[in-house]
Amino acid sequence: MADPNVQSDKSTGDDKKGRELTIVLPGPDGTFEAVAHLEHNEDVAQPPRLVKISKHLLDSSTPTSDDRERETHIIISTASGHRTASHFFKECVDPILATLYPSTHETFTIHTTQSASSVLELTNTVLFPKADEGKPLRVILLSGDGGIIDVVNGLSSRPTSTAYIPPQVILLPLGTANALYHSINVGKENTWGLNALASTASHPLPIFTATFSPGARLLVDEARSAEPLATNSLGHGVLHGAVVCSWGMHASLVADSDTTEYRKFGLDRFKMAAKDALYPADGSLPHAYKARVSVLKNNAWLPLQEKEHLYTLATLVSNLEQPFCISPASKPLDGSMHLVYFGPTSGDDAMRIMGLAYQGGKHVSDPAVRYEAIDGLRIEFQGGETEGRWRRICIDGKIVRVEGDGWVEVRKEERRVVDVVVVDGTA
Numbered sequence: 001m002a003d004p005n006v007q008s009d010k011s012t013g014d015d016k017k018g019r020e021l022t023i024v025l026p027g028p029d030g031t032f033e034a035v036a037h038l039e040h041n042e043d044v045a046q047p048p049r050l051v052k053i054s055k056h057l058l059d060s061s062t063p064t065s066d067d068r069e070r071e072t073h074i075i076i077s078t079a080s081g082h083r084t085a086s087h088f089f090k091e092c093v094d095p096i097l098a099t100l101y102p103s104t105h106e107t108f109t110i111h112t113t114q115s116a117s118s119v120l121e122l123t124n125t126v127l128f129p130k131a132d133e134g135k136p137l138r139v140i141l142l143s144g145d146g147g148i149i150d151v152v153n154g155l156s157s158r159p160t161s162t163a164y165i166p167p168q169v170i171l172l173p174l175g176t177a178n179a180l181y182h183s184i185n186v187g188k189e190n191t192w193g194l195n196a197l198a199s200t201a202s203h204p205l206p207i208f209t210a211t212f213s214p215g216a217r218l219l220v221d222e223a224r225s226a227e228p229l230a231t232n233s234l235g236h237g238v239l240h241g242a243v244v245c246s247w248g249m250h251a252s253l254v255a256d257s258d259t260t261e262y263r264k265f266g267l268d269r270f271k272m273a274a275k276d277a278l279y280p281a282d283g284s285l286p287h288a289y290k291a292r293v294s295v296l297k298n299n300a301w302l303p304l305q306e307k308e309h310l311y312t313l314a315t316l317v318s319n320l321e322q323p324f325c326i327s328p329a330s331k332p333l334d335g336s337m338h339l340v341y342f343g344p345t346s347g348d349d350a351m352r353i354m355g356l357a358y359q360g361g362k363h364v365s366d367p368a369v370r371y372e373a374i375d376g377l378r379i380e381f382q383g384g385e386t387e388g389r390w391r392r393i394c395i396d397g398k399i400v401r402v403e404g405d406g407w408v409e410v411r412k413e414e415r416r417v418v419d420v421v422v423v424d425g426t427a
């Protein structure tokens with residue numbers, strides 16, 4: 001899927017070969033276009049550098065649209081990924097915004113995170129009230145999946161009025177995995193979301209709701225403390241997601257690798273934690289996770305026959321990292337939910353299966369893997385796991401520990417609380 005407004009220049013000198021990126025951004029009023037010349041970082045996990053930005057007037061003298069009505073908020077999540085969001089904003093995003101929106105960019109409000117709860121607080125206190133009174137908002141989010149999930153949860157936490165307008169969110173992938181960004185832009189050149197800065201096309205973000213039994217706690221501060229969840233009218237804990245709900249191997253490795261120490265290794269932290277989980281020091285097999293697992297299809301809950309499990313994952317996206325295709329049948333923002341499942345096996349076999357996911361999602365054809373479209377997933381522990389570490393559920397990177405006889409139930413959510421800005425009308 002090539003974007004005609006994005007060019008990778010591979011014809012320059014050897015040292016820069018393949019590292020240049022040119023993005024043509026149509027001015028929002030149709031009278032000019034901005035051309036941003038960038039240079040990719042040698043480390044592909046690091047954002048590009050803006051070399052030059054120029055502006056060209058177009059022949060058309062009739063402005064096509066004007067986006068002055070949309071109030072813009074910029075969220076810089078300082079601790080996401082390699083902690084480069086602030087630098088990338090100052091050196092790259094801000095000059096592009098100044099060129100695209102010369103008369104309004106100074107009115108854009110910049111929010112820089114101060115703590116792990118900053119995005120949720122901002123959403124609750126600023127974004128939700130404005131959206132709920134019908135103010136069109138644009139949110140430029142420099143973060144990983146955690147940032148958008150906090151926005152989604154903040155906007156979903158209260159009933160909305162009839163005036164509610166879903167904020168438009170522009171995702172700039174400054175986190176580690178950036179699953180949502182890479183799934184929306186699968187197969188395209190990585191522009192770090194910059195081409196979306198000039199787009200007004202958007203698509204509703206499909207989300208799911210995870211409901212938890214009483215006593216379930218959100219683990220925070222590297223699992224040093226546990227907090228209660230927001231609750232629904234029945235008093236059950238609730239968390240919304242747009243990417244993944246998992247239990248077993250995937251949830252454990254996300255949880256175990258979410259420490260400052262592991263985070264220094266970027267994406268490799270997941271592989272390092274996977275090795276630790278799959279090859280226990282005493283030489284035993286990976287843990288066989290015990291619970292009753294059911295899937296929701298056509299309004300009926302169907303229990304799996306297996307009583308022990310290794311990998312249980314429901315996802316709304318295709319890619320959990322850019323090269324890690326967990327669900328090849330998922331199309332960008334299509335609202336489908338897929339189950340990826342396999343039972344207890346050796347560390348080598350689990351690594352082999354996961355390796356296939358890095359080959360364009362070939363694992364789904366492996367006989368050991370169950371892969372199907374579902375509408376929901378339920379996990380009931382029924383006292384089968386006495387240790388809390390085997391009852392950790394991952395919702396888009398957040399970890400919730402469920403009680404010994406507790407449960408979690410995940411369903412696709414009908415509500416749409418944010419729209420994601422897309423380019424060319426395609427997701």
Ligand SMILES: Nc1ncnc2c1ncn2[C@@H]1O[C@H](COP(=O)(O)OP(=O)(O)OP(=O)(O)O)[C@@H](O)[C@H]1O
Pocket residue numbers: 077078079080081082113114115116117118119143144145146147174175176177178179397
């Ligand atoms: N100033 C800050 N101090 C403490 N925590 C912060 C601060 N800014 C952001 N955070 C937290 O850091 C975490 C960053 O998560 P985020 O998902 O954005 O990045 P990531 O985990 O590197 O990427 P991904 O989820 O895509 O793998 C979030 O929990 C966020 O609340």
